[in-house]
Amino acid sequence: MTNKIEIFDPALCCPTGVCGPSVDPELTRVASTIFTLENKGFYIKRFNLGTExxxxxxxxxxxxxxxxxxxxxxxxxxxxxxxxxxxxYPSNEEFAEWLHVNEQDLQEPASKTRLL
Incomplete structure (x- = not known):
């Protein structure tokens, strides 16, 4: 059985941290990690106090x-x-431990597209 992770956020305007006047790098890291894990088929849900x-x-x-x-x-x-x-928020190391994956697998692959 795969582990089930649920994250209960404080009231946020968005889960990525890029919607306010300054970007919260921790929210961006967590959102990116969760996106990567969801795409790999893991059960991770986030709940926002402000909307849920x-x-x-x-x-x-x-x-x-x-x-x-x-x-x-x-x-x-x-x-x-x-x-x-x-x-x-959990560290990438904790996500990896709980879901039995390599921590390196949680990082988004670098984009191969170059902007000119």
Whole structure:
């Protein structure tokens, strides 16, 4: 069975971090890693507090953590329903460990297209 990863984000205008006045490199890294993993067939879901608050209420683990620690607990990562990361996003090393892949496989291949 493949591991199931769910990430519960704070309220974001977009999951990539490129929509505001300054780019958040951590959000960009996470979005890119998740995109790569999804394309390889792994189960990874993200939920945004701003657009999907019901998911935060209905998930007992998330609901409990938010009541205990407040919104600073976000982002929260669940692995097979268990909280494994609170208050920060998983590193590529953690994604690789949880999904049993090589960390190098999580990086986007460099584009071969050259801009003139």
């Amino acid at each position: 608050p019901r998911m935060f209420v209905e998930n007992k683990v998330i609901n409990t953590l938010l009541h205990e620690k407040g919104p600073d607990a976000l982002p929260i990562t669940l692995l097979n329903g268990e909280a494994v990361k609170i208050g920060e």
